[in-house]
Amino acid sequence: MVSVVCTLDHHANEVSGCAFSASLLASCSGDKTLRVYSAVDFSERPYSPLCGHEYGVHCCCFTSCGSYLLSCSTDGAIAVWSTDTGARVSALEHPSRSPLRACAVAPDSSLVLGGACDGTAALWDFSSGTLRRFLAVSEASVAACCFSPCAQMFVTGSTHGTLRLWGVDGSILCVQKDAHDLGVTCCSFAPQFTVGTYGCCVELQLASCGQDSRLKIWIVSQYEGTGTLTPLLHTLTGQSAPVLSCAFSSDGALVVSGSVDKTVAIYDTVSYLCMFWFRYVTAVAMSPTKPWLATGSMDRTVKVWRIGDGEDTTDRKLPSRSTLTLLSDWSEEDVQTWLREEGLEELVGIFKSNNIDGSELSRLNRESTFVIPESVGLRGRLLRKVESLKAAQSGSDGPDEFLGPITRELMRDPVIAADGYSYEREAIESWIRGKTKTSPMTNLPLQTTLLIPNRSLKMAIARWKSSQ
Template identity: 50%
Template sequence: MVTLIHTLADHSDDINYCAFSSSCLATCSLDKTIRVYSLNNFTELPYSPLKGHTYAVHCCCFSPSGHILASCSTDGTTMVWDTQDGRTLAVLEQPSGSPVRVCRFSPESTYLVSGAADGSVVLWNVQSLKLYRSGNVKDGSLVACAFSPNGNFFVTGSSCGDLTIWDDKMRCLYNEKAHDLGVTCCDISSQPVSDGEHGFTYFQMASCGQDNQIKLWLILFADFLGGELKYKCTLNGHSAPVLACAFSYDGQMLVSGSVDKCVIIYETSTGNTLHTLSQHTRYVTTCAFAPYSPLLATGSMDKTVNIWQFDLQQPCAGSTVESASKVAVEDWSEDDVSAWLCAQDLADFVGLFKMNNIDGKELLNLTKESLTDELKIESLGLRRKVLQKIEELRMKTISVPVTIPDEFLCPITRELMKDPVIAADGYSYEKEAIENWINSKRRSSPMTNLPLPSPMLTPNRTLKMAISRWLETQQKHV
C-alpha cells in the first residue's frame, strides 16, 4: 500500500526535479530556486530556498554523502552548494554557455557530470571543482544521465533518442537508438543481476521517452570490454510521453511519471504494475525513491511535490515468496510457483512448469535429472540457474541465515561455485563462467585485466571439498 503523507507547495512555478539524500529532500523549479527539506518532518531548512540561478533550475542532485548539492539551470551554470549551511561552493560554467539540463554525481563523489542543450557533456572534478574532461553527443540536447555503480562509466540520453555509454576518460564506448522521439530520463539500478546466459553480472537500466514507453535494459560495464547494452523489455501503462523514471534503492521497484498526470510503480522482476497514483493535476515531471526509508517523492507542473510512504508491514515486491516458510512453499499452488519464477527472472519457464503441474512440493523435489529428462530443459546454463534458485529457495524457506564465505563465490557470477577451477591468473572461478569468458575472446583476467598467459583451467578439488563441507555444515544447523 502507498499512502500520500505530505504535499509541498512552496514553489511558485513548475517542479522540474526532486532528489533525496539520507536526511533531506531537494526540489527545484522554473521559479529559479532550489528548496531543501528535512525528512524528519518535511520542514524547510533555515537556509532554503537557495537562490543564485538567474533562470529556471532543471535538475538537482546530492553527492553520495549528502554533504554537497548540485543544481543546473538554463543560465548555463551548474552550482554546487554546502548542505550544512547553504553556502555556494562553486559556480561551474558550461564551456559553451548552453543551458544545462542535467547534473549527476558519481557514486564515489569523484566526478560531477553536467549535460547541456547543445549536446555538450562535462566531467567536473568534485575535489577541485575544476573541469576534468568534456565531450559531445552526436545529435540533440543532452537531457538524461546515470552513473554505473562503480563510477567508472556513465550513460547519457539525448533528445534525438540515443543512449550513449561513456567511460571516465570521456570516451564514447557504445551508442544505441532507444526512443524514436527522444529520451527524457534514465536510471541504473545499483543491484547486480545475472543475464542467465553467459554468467556475467549486469545491471538493470531503465529509460523513458517521448514515445510513451519505458524500456528496461541489461547493461554490462567492464574496463576490458567497455560497455554493452542489451534490450530486455518494454513496460506499458502510460498514455502519453514519460518524463521521469527511477529505481528503488533495492532495485525491486521502478517508478515513472508522465504527461498523462499519472505515476506508475512497477515490479522490476516481472514488469507488473503495483500501483498507479493519480493525485497530480498536471504533467508529472520527476519522481525519486528515498535511499534508506520507504518514501517516494513525485513532482509536477502543478507546482507541488507529493511525498508518499510505503507500508512497511506489506512485503516489498518480489519478496513475498522468498520469505515464506518451508511449510508454505510445500503448499504452494502452481500459480504461486509461477509468481516465484517471475520474481527470479525465470518467467520464460512459467508455461513449461504449468504444463507439468509443478506446485510447491514438486518444485522443492526438482533435480538436475528431472529438469533434463522430464522438463526437457536442454541448456546446461539454464538448468544450473534453475537449480541454483531452487537451492536458494530451500535454504531461505528453512530460515537459515547464511553468509557465504567470499572465497566460495565465483568472481564473475558472484554465486556459490559448484565446479571451481583455477585459471592461469591464479584465481578460482566457476568452470562454466570462465569458459564462457574465454570463449567470448576475452583473453584478459577478470580479476586483474592483465592478459591470460594460457586458457588452461585446472580443477580446484581442494576448494570444491571445502565448499561441500561448508554446505554439509549448513544442513546440520537446520
C-alpha cells in the first residue's frame, strides 16, 4: 500500500532533486533555491528557502549526521549549508567553474564528489574544503555519482552512457561502457553488502538508470584494494520514458525509480518484481528512519508517500489541486473540488449539470457560454484560473520554448549561439566567459562565441506575455 502523507508546493519551478536526513527533508529546484522541511510534521523550517546559487540547483544531499546540506548548481559550485541555521557555511568551487550536474557526500562525511558538464569530477576533503582529486572522466557531462557504503569507492555516470568505478585515490577500478544508451541519469548504491563466495570479496548492489528508460541493477565486487563491476544482475523495463532518478531504501529491501513518463516504480530487491506504481516524478529519495518516500516533479511539488500498512496514511494537508493528477485525468468530482478551492463555488452546480471533467475544463474558452451563462466577470475569473492551472501543471512560467535552457526562466533578451540554440544573453555570456567553451545543450565545442539576437523569439515572448 502506498498513500500520500504530505504535499509540498512551495517551489516556483520544477523540482530537480530531493533528499532525506533522519530529521529533515530537502528539495532543490530550477528556481535556484532549496526548501527544507521537518521530517516529523513536514512544516518548512524558518530559514527556508535557502538562496545563494546563481542558477538552477540540480542535486542536493545531506551529510550522514544531518548537520549539513550540500547542493550543486549550474553556477559551478557546491554550497554547504548548516541545517541548524540555514547559513551557507562554505562553497566548494569546481576548478574550472564548469556547471555541476551531480554531487554526493561519502557515508562517513569525509569526502564530497561533484560531477561536471565538462566531463570532469572533483573530489574534495569535506572538513577542510581542499581539493583532493580532479579527474578527467569523460568527453561528455558527468550526470551521476555516488559513493559506496564503505566510502572506499565511488561511481560516475556520463551522458555518453558509461559507468566508471573509482577508488578514492583516483584510480579507475572498472569501466562499463554503454551501460545506458543515450546516457546515465542517476546511480545509487544499496546500503548493505554481502560476503562473496568463499569470503574472498564483498559484494554490493548498484542501481543505475538512464535515458534508455531502463533501471539496471549491478553487482560490484570489492576485493582488497580493488573492485569490479560484474555483468548485469537485472534490467527493469517497466517504465516507458527516460528514468531520471533511483534510490534504495535504508534497509536495502526496496529500490525505487522515477521516470519522465510521470510514474514511480517500487521494486523489492529479492525478486525485483514491481510492487507499486504511481504518478508524477522526476526525483526520488528514501527516508533513513521511516517508511517514507519523497518524490519531486515537474509540476513544482514534492510529495511524501508512506510505503506499507500502518497509521499516519492520510494527507496532512486538506485536498488541493496540487495533489491531483494531470488536468486531463481529472474526474468531474476533481473539477468540482478545484472550483471550491478557488472560490468559485457558484459554478459547481453548473459544471456538475454539464458533466465537466478535467479534459473539458482544459478546453474552456470565452465562447463556452453554456458553462457561464451571464457573468462576464465570473467568466474572466474562471478562464484566468484555468490558464494559471495549466501553466502550473506544465511546470514552467511559460511555454518551454520561451525558457532559457540555462536559467529555465522566461527569456528577456534571447540570442542564438553557434550550436543553433537560443539562450538568455546574460546566461550564455557568463557561460562563455568561463573555461567551458562547449554548448550547454550538446556538450560539443562552440565554433564561435558570436551571439545573434533572436528578434522573432523576443517578439513571440512579448506577444505571449501581453496575452496573459
